[in-house]
Structures are given as C-alpha cells and as structure tokens.
Amino acid sequence: MTEIERAASAEFDRWAEAGRGESMERGHAGVVEPVLDRWNLNDHSVLVDVGCGNGWAVRRALERGAGRCLGVDLSAAFIEEARGAGLGEFHVASGSALPLADGVATHVLSVESLYYYPDPQAALAEWRRIAAPRCELGVIIELFAENRGSAVWAEVLDIHAWLWSEVRWAEVARAAGWSRVRTERILQPGPLKSEAEFTVSAYWPSYQHYLDYRSAGALAILGVRGDTP
Numbered sequence: 073m074t075e076i077e078r079a080a081s082a083e084f085d086r087w088a089e090a091g092r093g094e095s096m097e098r099g100h101a102g103v104v105e106p107v108l109d110r111w112n113l114n115d116h117s118v119l120v121d122v123g124c125g126n127g128w129a130v131r132r133a134l135e136r137g138a139g140r141c142l143g144v145d146l147s148a149a150f151i152e153e154a155r156g157a158g159l160g161e162f163h164v165a166s167g168s169a170l171p172l173a174d175g176v177a178t179h180v181l182s183v184e185s186l187y188y189y190p191d192p193q194a195a196l197a198e199w200r201r202i203a204a205p206r207c208e209l210g211v212i213i214e215l216f217a218e219n220r221g222s223a224v225w226a227e228v229l230d231i232h233a234w235l236w237s238e239v240r241w242a243e244v245a246r247a248a249g250w251s252r253v254r255t256e257r258i259l260q261p262g263p264l265k266s267e268a269e270f271t272v273s274a275y276w277p278s279y280q281h282y283l284d285y286r287s288a289g290a291l292a293i294l295g296v297r298g299d300t301p
C-alpha cells in the first residue's frame with residue numbers, strides 16, 4: 073500500500089466510525105441514480121463499485137435487478153458496515169489492485185473516490201482489466217477544477233486529493249484504455265437550501281460556495297470498454 077493509500081484508509085475508517093456512510097448516501101445518491109437508470113441492470117449484470125464506502129450503491133444496483141454486485145474499498149471499517157447490511161460481496165482492497173479476475177465486470181462504478189488515489193490513471197487501467205467487452209464505466213466526482221464551490225475541499229481535507237479539470241479527467245480515462253469517453257454534469261435534484269438554512273463550515277466557507285457547487289453539478293466521466301485499448 074502506498075503512503076497516500078495508508079492515509080486514506082485511516083481517514084475513511086474514521087469517517088465510517090463517525091457514521092458518515094449514511095450522509096454520503098444521502099448526498100451522493102441523487103447524482104448516481106441517473107447513471108444507474110441508464111444502465112438497465114439485469115440478471116447478467118456484474119457491477120463493481122470501487123471505493124464503495126458503506127456499500128449503498130451496491131445495494132441499490134441489486135434492488136434494480138443486477139445479477140451480481142461487488143464493492144471494494146480501502147477502509148476496513150466501511151467494508152465491515154457494508155457486509156453488515158447483508159447484500160452484495162465486499163472486499164477490503166486498493167482500487168488500484170482489485171482482487172478480481174480479468175473481464176468479470178459489465179459495469180464499473182466509482183463515486184466520489186478516484187481523486188483520492190495515488191495514480192488515478194493506473195486505477196482506471198486496472199478497472200479496464202476487470203471489464204468485460206462493452207463494460208460501461210461511470211465515475212462520478214464532485215471535486216473538480218471547474219466546480220468553484222467544492223474546490224476548497226482539496227485544501228481542507230486531511231488527506232491528499234487531486235483537483236483536476238474536466239478535460240484532464242477525460243484524457244486520463246482515455247489514456248487508461250477506455251473508449252467513447254465523454255463527460256457530463258449531473259445536477260443534484262431537490263430544492264436549494266435558503267441562506268437561513270445554510271451553515272458555514274470549513275467545507276462550506278460561504279453560501280456562495282454552496283450556490284456555485286449546486287450550479288456546477290457533479291462530473292460524470294463515462295466510457296465503455298471497446299475491443300482494443
């Protein structure tokens with residue numbers, strides 16, 4: 073394990089112990105569901121969620137009819153919580169060295185995770201290794217350079233995070249061997265908080281940051297495993 077991964081594993085064990093899994097589900101589901109909607113998961117689908125946290129997206133994919141769903145995460149505490157929910161298969165492992173066979177996945181999902189990895193391109197290449205032909209890739213991140221509301225997170229997080237542009241993320245996915253790579257913005261559903269409902273914190277230094285975050289949306293990096301890298 074690299075130094076960056078060791079720090080991430082310890083930090084996310086703390087997040088799990090502080091009960092942050094459920095709030096991440098509430099915060100992220102609205103920008104992940106539109107991707108799951110498009111995938112039309114069925115009995116033959118094998119979905120792998122890399123950096124799965126407490127495994128909520130694995131459970132939602134199973135509820136949508138996916139035949140097999142696996143989650144992988146560096147944090148042993150999050151994986152223990154995921155296993156405790158009783159649905160899906162979970163592994164404690166680096167997202168850059170998956171304990172999975174070549175070509176096993178029909179869908180690779182990753183939510184708010186890839187910018188923590190020591191080498192995101194190497195991780196994306198590893199995900200292509202486990203991808204079956206025509207496997208769909210869906211990487212969803214809210215921390216990217218064009219999102220002026222969230223960019224401050226890269227400074228206040230206690231661990232390393234890459235703050236890259238939308239174009240760079242797409243280039244890295246292509247360089248890792250994914251085909252038909254494109255990016256989209258997905259807006260959080262639901263009403264905006266009013267300024268009176270908003271609380272200032274290190275992550276949200278002003279109401280304007282929150283408004284900028286909501287208008288930028290989440291970045292989805294989408295691709296497919298073609299026949300050739």
Ligand SMILES: C[S@@+](CC[C@H](N)C(=O)[O-])C[C@H]1O[C@@H](n2cnc3c(N)ncnc32)[C@H](O)[C@@H]1O
Pocket residue numbers: 077080081084093096097100122123124125126144145146147150165166167168182183184185188189190
């Ligand atoms: C912000 S949380 C998101 C969790 C989950 N995807 C969700 O939406 O609730 C980021 C997750 O990525 C995991 N992670 C960070 N670096 C990782 C790595 N190199 N390999 C695997 N998982 C990693 C963390 O342990 C953590 O669970």
